[in-house]
Amino acid sequence: MASRAVWRRGASAWLRASREPPGVPRSRGCAGARGSREVVPTCERYAVRRLPFGRLADGDVAFFERLMPGRVVTGQEEVRPFNVDWLQSVRGCSQLVLKPQTTAEVSQVLRYCHERNLAVNPQGGNTGLVGGSVPVFDEIVLSTALMNRIISFDRVSGILVCQAGCVLERLNEYLEEQGFIMPLDLGAKGSCHIGGNVATNAGGLRLLRYGSLRGTVLGLEVVLADGSALDCLTSLRKDNTGYDLKQLFIGSEGTLGVITAVSILCPQKPKAVNVAFLGCQSFAKVLETFTTCRAMLGEILSAFEFMDEKCMELVERHLKLSSPVADSPFYVLIETSGSNSTHDEEKLNNFLEKAIASGLVSDGTMATDYKKIKVLWSLRERITEALTHEGYVYKYDISLPVGKLYELVTDMRARLGHRAKNVLGYGHLGDGNLHLNITAESYSHSLLDAIEPFVYEWTARCSGSISAEHGLGFKKKQFIQYSKPQQAVLLMQRFKAMLDPKGILNPYKVLPSAHERSMS
Ligand code: FAD
Ligand code: MLT
Ligand code: ZN
Numbered sequence: 243m244a245s246r247a248v249w250r251r252g253a254s255a256w257l258r259a260s261r262e263p264p265g266v267p268r269s270r271g272c273a274g275a276r277g278s279r280e281v282v283p284t285c286e287r288y289a290v291r292r293l294p295f296g297r298l299a300d301g302d303v304a305f306f307e308r309l310m311p312g313r314v315v316t317g318q319e320e321v322r323p324f325n326v327d328w329l330q331s332v333r334g335c336s337q338l339v340l341k342p343q344t345t346a347e348v349s350q351v352l353r354y355c356h357e358r359n360l361a362v363n364p365q366g367g368n369t370g371l372v373g374g375s376v377p378v379f380d381e382i383v384l385s386t387a388l389m390n391r392i393i394s395f396d397r398v399s400g401i402l403v404c405q406a407g408c409v410l411e412r413l414n415e416y417l418e419e420q421g422f423i424m425p426l427d428l429g430a431k432g433s434c435h436i437g438g439n440v441a442t443n444a445g446g447l448r449l450l451r452y453g454s455l456r457g458t459v460l461g462l463e464v465v466l467a468d469g470s471a472l473d474c475l476t477s478l479r480k481d482n483t484g485y486d487l488k489q490l491f492i493g494s495e496g497t498l499g500v501i502t503a504v505s506i507l508c509p510q511k512p513k514a515v516n517v518a519f520l521g522c523q524s525f526a527k528v529l530e531t532f533t534t535c536r537a538m539l540g541e542i543l544s545a546f547e548f549m550d551e552k553c554m555e556l557v558e559r560h561l562k563l564s565s566p567v568a569d570s571p572f573y574v575l576i577e578t579s580g581s582n583s584t585h586d587e588e589k590l591n592n593f594l595e596k597a598i599a600s601g602l603v604s605d606g607t608m609a610t611d612y613k614k615i616k617v618l619w620s621l622r623e624r625i626t627e628a629l630t631h632e633g634y635v636y637k638y639d640i641s642l643p644v645g646k647l648y649e650l651v652t653d654m655r656a657r658l659g660h661r662a663k664n665v666l667g668y669g670h671l672g673d674g675n676l677h678l679n680i681t682a683e684s685y686s687h688s689l690l691d692a693i694e695p696f697v698y699e700w701t702a703r704c705s706g707s708i709s710a711e712h713g714l715g716f717k718k719k720q721f722i723q724y725s726k727p728q729q730a731v732l733l734m735q736r737f738k739a740m741l742d743p744k745g746i747l748n749p750y751k752v753l754p755s756a757h758e759r760s761m762s
Contacts, residue, residue: 283334283335284332284334284373284378285335293745295361295746296359298337298382302360303316306354309351310343310347313342314339314340315338316339318337320339321338323368324336324368324383326376327370327373327375328368328369330630332376334377334380335380339382339385340383340385342386342388345465345471345502348384348500348502349470352467352469352500356467359744361377361379361745361747362383362746362747364748365385365386366386366434366438368433369438371712372637374715374751375496375715381749386406386407386438387407389406390435391404393405395416395417397421399477400509401460401477402505403461403506404436406437407437409435410424410436410439411431413436414427423509423510425506425509426446427447428446428623436506441491441501442493443492443713444711445670445710446670446711447547447619450543450546456493460478460507461476462474463502463504464488464498464501464502465499466498466499467498467741467744475503479507495713495715495751495752496747496751497738497752498741498747499741512544512580513582514578514580514581515544515577516609517615518576518609520574520576520597521603521605522570522573523571525648527602527603532644538589539578539593542586542590543672545672547622547672548669549622549625551572552664553573553628553667554621556629556632557621557625559631560628563620566621570604575619575622587610625677632681633681634684634685636690638678638680638693638708639710640706640709641674643706647676650697650700651667651678653700654697657692663683675710675711698724701724709725714752
C-alpha cells in the first residue's frame, strides 16, 4: 500500500455515531428548506407566446368535479406547488389540478380536454430538471399522485406491473421484501413516480448494471390525447409482433400520451453490496481507476460515479455531511453488487490494493454495512440538493466520450471566470454522463447567453448528446438540433402531429415549435 494512502475499512473512522443516514430529498420539502423565493413566470422570463388553446371555464371545472369528486384542486395556494418545478426555476399559472385514480378517468379527462381544446400537463412527482413537469401557461395539471396501486408481481419472472403514480422508493421497498429491487435508482426516489421515470427515460445510479428503461420496461398502458387507451401492458420478455410502440412513449416527456401503467423487469436483490469512496489527484487518474476497476471487478461492478472537489465542498457546507477521504480534486464512488460477500470483498480488496499501490487512488474508505453504504451514497446523491442552496442553478446533462468528460467543465470555468459562483462537475462516469452545473446568486440572461449555445456547440463537436438522461422539457427543446439531424426532428414532429393533432399534450416542451421565439 502506498505510504500516502489512508485505508479505512467499514468507514468507521469518520462516521459520527449520532448521524442518521440522510433522508431522500423530497421535491417540495427541499425547496422549502431554502425558503420559497418568488419564481418569475416562465412565459415572461423566456418571452413565450400562448398557443390558441381553449380557456378554462366554470363549466369545465363542474364537469371534472362530477367525474372525480374531491380530487379536483382549484385553490391558488393548493395549485401553486404543481406550477413550480423542483429547482424553482420555472413557473406556470395553471388554475386546475386533476387527480385521477384510474385509467378510465384519465381517458375521460383527455377525451373532454381534446374536445374542448384544453391543454394538459401530465405530472408525476415533479422532480424533473428541465422544466417539463410544470405548465408554461394555464395548462391543466394531470397528476398521477393517486394512481399508486401495485397491480401484480411475479416472483418467478421478476416482473412488476403497477400504476404510473407509484413512487419509485415505495416500489423498491415493496420489492425488497420479496428479494428483488427496481432496476433504477436515483436521488429523487422518495418523490418521483415510475410513470415520470418512464416518461423521461430516467437513467440514474444503476444504469451501468441494469441498463436503460428501454430494455427493462416490458409494457406500457398509455392514454392518447383523444382519450383512447392503448393497452401495450404486456409482461413478455420477447415479443416481435410489429413495431415496438412502447418505445415511442419512453422518454416522450408527456408529449405523446399519458402513461397510466407500467410493466417492468426487476432484478434479484444482490446479497452482497460494497461501496468504496476514493480520492484521486487528477481526472486522468479517475479514468484509469475506471479502466482498472472494470477489468478487475467485471461482473460485480454496479456503479462508478465521480464528483469534483467543489461538489464535496458544497455537500459539506450546506448539508453538513463530512468527507471520509482527505481533500482531493476528484472523488469516485464504486459500488459492487453480487451474490457472495467473501468473493466480492476479496475482488474489491485486490482492486483497491492495486489502485493504491499504483498511485491511482490517494485515499479511500470502504463500507459493507447498509447504513454506512447509505452515508457514502448520500455524498454523491445529494449534490443536486446542495447546489440549490447556492442560488440559481444552470444544469447541463451531457453524454460525451468518457475521456472528454471533464474538459467541458474546465473550459466552461475558464470561459465564465468570476461571472459564475461555481462551475462544477459530477456524474455517472461509467455511462459517459457528465452533470455540468453552474451556479449564480440569481438567474441572468447574460450569464445564460455566455453558457448557451457554447455548451451545446462544444458537445456537438464531440458528437455527444445535450441531454443524456434528464430530457429536453422546456429548457432544452430549442437545442435539439445539436444532437439530432433535421430529418429526425421533422419525423418526430410528424409523430407528434399524428398522435396529438391538436397539440394539447404538454405543449411548449421537447420539440421546437415554429410558433415560438427561439430562446437561444
Ligand atoms: P415529473 O417531474 O413529474 O415529470 C417529468 C416529465 O415526465 C414531464 O415532462 C411530465 O410531463 C412527464 N410525465 C410525468 N408523468 C407522466 C406520465 N404518467 N405520463 C406521461 N408523461 C409523464 N434523472 C435521471 O435521469 N437520473 C438521475 O440520477 C436523477 N436524479 C435526480 C435527483 C434529484 C435530487 C432530482 C430532483 C431529480 C433527479 N432526476 C434524475 C430527474 C428526475 O427525477 C427524473 O427525470 C424523474 O424520472 C422524473 O420523475 P417524476 O415522477 O418526478 O416526473
Ligand atoms: C444526478 O445524477 O445526481 C442527477 O441526474 C441529478 C443532477 O444532475 O443533479
Ligand atoms: Zn444523473
